Amino acid sequence: MELIAETIAAIRPLDEAAMRAARERHDRLTKPRGSLGTLEELGIRLAGVAGVCPPPLPSPAAVAVFAADHGVHAQGVTPWPQEVTGQMVHNFLAGGAVVNAFARQVGAEVTVVDVGVKGELPEAPGLLARKVAHGTADMTQGPAMTAAEARRAVEVGIEIARDLVAAGHRCLLTGDMGIANTTASAALIAAFTGRAAEDVTGYGTGIDDATHARKIEVVRAALARARTEPSGEADAAGRADPLTVLAQVGGLEHAAIAGFVLGAAAHRVPVVLDGVIAGAAALVAVALAPGARDFCVAGHRSAEPGHAAALASLRLRPLVDLELRLGEGTGALLALPLVAGAVRVLHEVATFDSAGVADKDAAATDPAEGAATVPAEGTAGGAAADPADGSGGDAARNRA
Ligand SMILES: O=C(O)c1ccc[n+]([C@@H]2O[C@H](COP(=O)([O-])O)[C@@H](O)[C@H]2O)c1
Numbered sequence: 001m002e003l004i005a006e007t008i009a010a011i012r013p014l015d016e017a018a019m020r021a022a023r024e025r026h027d028r029l030t031k032p033r034g035s036l037g038t039l040e041e042l043g044i045r046l047a048g049v050a051g052v053c054p055p056p057l058p059s060p061a062a063v064a065v066f067a068a069d070h071g072v073h074a075q076g077v078t079p080w081p082q083e084v085t086g087q088m089v090h091n092f093l094a095g096g097a098v099v100n101a102f103a104r105q106v107g108a109e110v111t112v113v114d115v116g117v118k119g120e121l122p123e124a125p126g127l128l129a130r131k132v133a134h135g136t137a138d139m140t141q142g143p144a145m146t147a148a149e150a151r152r153a154v155e156v157g158i159e160i161a162r163d164l165v166a167a168g169h170r171c172l173l174t175g176d177m178g179i180a181n182t183t184a185s186a187a188l189i190a191a192f193t194g195r196a197a198e199d200v201t202g203y204g205t206g207i208d209d210a211t212h213a214r215k216i217e218v219v220r221a222a223l224a225r226a227r228t229e230p231s232g233e234a235d236a237a238g239r240a241d242p243l244t245v246l247a248q249v250g251g252l253e254h255a256a257i258a259g260f261v262l263g264a265a266a267h268r269v270p271v272v273l274d275g276v277i278a279g280a281a282a283l284v285a286v287a288l289a290p291g292a293r294d295f296c297v298a299g300h301r302s303a304e305p306g307h308a309a310a311l312a313s314l315r316l317r318p319l320v321d322l323e324l325r326l327g328e329g330t331g332a333l334l335a336l337p338l339v340a341g342a343v344r345v346l347h348e349v350a351t352f353d354s355a356g357v358a359d360k361d362a363a364a365t366d367p368a369e370g371a372a373t374v375p376a377e378g379t380a381g382g383a384a385a386d387p388a389d390g391s392g393g394d395a396a397r398n399r400a
């Protein structure tokens, strides 16, 4: 079987028994039930990802920064020259970018992948040369990529995830660098969520209102053009094949990040998503393999409006909301300590029983149990099976 199909086939559901154990454990820890809010659901879901409770700490962690250029740059959608993509790659390798500073802060490794930078990048220590094409073509004029390029870039992401997990990493984080990639992100998000171009197209690195209005028209034009092209295989509901949509209006880094998400899910390692580029790529991954969604943690919500639309469609709640709009993996890195905290609680916090703390809920749950100091094993498991971060299970768990 070829790599993409094999990876999708390897993605299994969350482990229900491990999640049940995590839920029951949470309810025995020395804190009011549900008091860690959505971090409790996150810890439970991470147990389901790893298939064990408590799940492993997300360490060592690695952020992979996928860099690529975009033909749609020719439409004047960003004020930055295309060369900045390659120049920033050098900055990442030299350790001088924000992603490097944040990675040092949280002890994560930075991996830089050239999946489609337009110019030639000289060999450099730490640079993974996986160039699939010298940037995409202008999506307003024709497909951004060939089907073969899209598939190859997805495979690159799968291979990077596989290699990082084989090297011992227990948490993967997405990063991106690509001048003009917020335009391709908006087009992907509109295509996968059905939202209008004007609702999902933002200001990217920072543009004036006239450029923003043009950017919306560019996204509209690309989507209208793509609709007139043969759309490959459609599913029973008539939806276009996700890889075809990706090739039509996506970027090489979107493709690689989609593969990275699939690879993480197949290897049962959590993947912390960064901003709008990762959100768009995750929509591709989840359209290919719906089960991949449960392995994704939304690191943050970016200022790009399309990101909120993508996260809503993915049913993921962002851990951090600081109006960041940088990319590179910066928002995912800021969220990593929260992911670690969600796991560490399950490892380290004493139970009511072991600490000799009275558990009012043990008594409230079953008055027949008598003394509140003796919580019954396993009586407190919440019935909430929805693995969404805080989207379903908490109400039931926040009982007084
Ligand atoms: O992560 C985000 O949500 C995000 C939002 C706005 C901009 N960016 C970064 O800025 C670049 C794309 O911006 P633009 O305006 O050239 O499309 C690209 O390198 C992204 O990493 C990233």
Ligand SMILES: Cc1cc2nc[nH]c2cc1C
Pocket: 080, 084, 088, 176, 177, 178, 205, 326, 327, 328
């Ligand atoms: C300087 C610069 C750094 C970036 N990092 C991610 N996207 C970026 C875009 C620019 C322009």
